[in-house]
Every structure is written in structure tokens, then in C-alpha cells.
Amino acid sequence: MTDTAAAPAPRIAGAKPDAPPFVLGSQSPTRRHMLEAAGVPVHAADRPGVDEDEVKAAFRADGAGADDVAEALAEMKAQRVAERYGGCLVMGADQMLEVDGAWLDKPRTRDQAAQTLRTLSGKTHRLIACAVVVKDGGRIWHHIDSAKLTVRPLSAGFIDSYLDTVGAAAFDSVGAYQLEGVGAQLFTQVQGDYFTVLGLPLLPLTDLLRNHGVLPS
Template identity: 65%
Template structure:
């Protein structure tokens, strides 16, 4: 997303056990917004340790539907189960971004969007997953709005980039104020 927006960046995968963090925060009564923010900051902190003097950007996304948190499905059965759960319902997608430099959080932002999934038949879900292939396992909810996933929805309220996984416009604003990108 950053590269498509013209931002030169390096990708550095942080070693974060997201499931462990989610379970711990959930047991403490954390809201999905708090979990997304915590994971975004933790990812940026881990990367920041390896890149001194550099803005490390971490992002995370949570999906909440009727009190349930959905993760990226690990297989076709999990993707189908996610789609069945979302079918005919409105869910909230929460995206958080954090900027850390030298192990100090400089900025963070959380945004959310509401997405309403049309009622999905089992035949549609099977066809959709056939067409999506392994891409269905790469995002929470088993969809990518920017592609075939657009067919799932009847209504969307919120920022497009937040839905894609990161509140990009506020991040670009922060980066402009720090002369990382031209104003």
C-alpha cells in the first residue's frame, strides 16, 4: 500500500505471536480497537529495534462481528466458515497504524469501517473460494474489497484504505509533517 502511494520503504516482518497477544488481551477484556492498536505498536517496536533512526510503521487489523473476532482463515474450511458467519450481517473492520523511531512511539491512529455482507448461498461461497484460491487466506474475513470480494457487500461505510488494512491518509499526513514525504 505504501509503495503504491509512492513511499519508498523496506518490508521487515516482525516476530510477533499475534494469537498469543490477542488471547492475552481478550482475557483482560480488551476491545478489538485496543488489540489492533497494541499489535500495530508492537510490530513497529520490534522492527524499530533493527532499524535505528528510521520510522518503523506497524499496522494491524481486527474484524468484529456480533462480538466475535475473526482472524485470517488458515484453510478453505475456515474461509467458508468466516463467510457463512458474515453472511447477511454487518461487521466492523478496525485498522490501526503506529510509527515508532528508536523504540519510541511517535504517532498512532485507529479507524474503523462498517461493512454489510449480502446473504451468501453455499453455492456462491464455494464458487467464490474456487476463484479466490489461496488469496482467501491472506486477509481477515476471507475477502479483498479491491477485487472479487466487492461482490460480497451491499453497503460499506468507511475509508477505503482502512478496509484494505491501514488508515493510509492520516499516515501520509503524519509523514508530511515530518518531511518524510513532500508537503
């Protein structure tokens, strides 16, 4: 479904007048907020409609790594949305969480979120974030990055209290946390780029957008 609630983003001062519109191939509120807070004009945000569970199962059966899955899903999402936005720069993005050699998925229920937190408790896990930009069916750019996060040992009482506090936001991220909020209380150490943890290699993306005149240079 296309995001029709918001008007197309205005051109910003210093951008090239003929720069292609930038489209987000996702309806993730976190990614859109991150982009708009950084001054990136988002022309539209559209749901890609990719069956992530099916793709992950196929890659798992082939013995692929989490990085390969993140890149493949990001490109699938971008290509799917780009079919509806000719001439635009369309970005797809994906994030994978790997712990003890296993991949975790976004929780869909409170019980699943609690299980995710129990799994991460006292361990270091890896977050992989990949973004792919396509235009008119061709991939023109991609970037992949990872970060390591160490979760302190979490008591059952803390997990319950935390989930009471964050509510449905626990279902918005693969680890059931948002580092930019109360989720910071889960960790003893974070190694890597902050924006990668949030789900998008933002700084390399802004370089690309400057090169295409979407952002001022």
C-alpha cells in the first residue's frame, strides 16, 4: 500500500532542481523518522510486500549467512517498490539479528518479545543493516554494516516491567528494543555505528544522495 497520507516532500534548499525523488521502500516509522530528522526529503514511503519469512527460510536451507539475507531482502524490497516509481531513487533496507549462530525475527506477541529478551540476556549479539538503492530496475548502490551489542543479564521482573513500559513498540524491532529510548537500559556495551543499530546505514546513504543532488553538497 502506498503512503498517501503525507504530501510529497518539498525540494530542499541547495538540492538540484532535476534531482530524482527519493522513495523509501518501507513503512518503518523508525527509518522514516531517521531520514526526515537528517533532512532527507522522503517523496513517498511504500510497503514492498515481500514475504520475509519465506526468503529467510530459503536462504537458511542454502546455508547462507545473515549478511547475505539482509542484502537480498533489501534489494527485493527496493525492486518491488521501484516498479511503481519510475525515475525515482528507491531504497530498500533490512536488518538481521544473529546470536549464537541463530537468526531472530521480529516478535509478534508479548510472549515472543519476552522470549527474545531472554535469549539475548547476558550475551553479545550482532545486528546487520543493509540498504540498497535502485532506479528504473537497476541497482545503483548498496551498503552493509554491522554492530555488536552486549545485553546485561535480565531478570524476569525487569523483562515484564520493560515490556509494560514499551508496549507495542517491542514489536517494531528485531530485538524487541529501541536503543534511542528506554531500551538503552538493556545494554552494557555497544560497538558500532548508532544508525546501524537503528536499522539504516544513514551516513553512507547521505553521501549517495548528495552525489545525486537530492541533498546539497
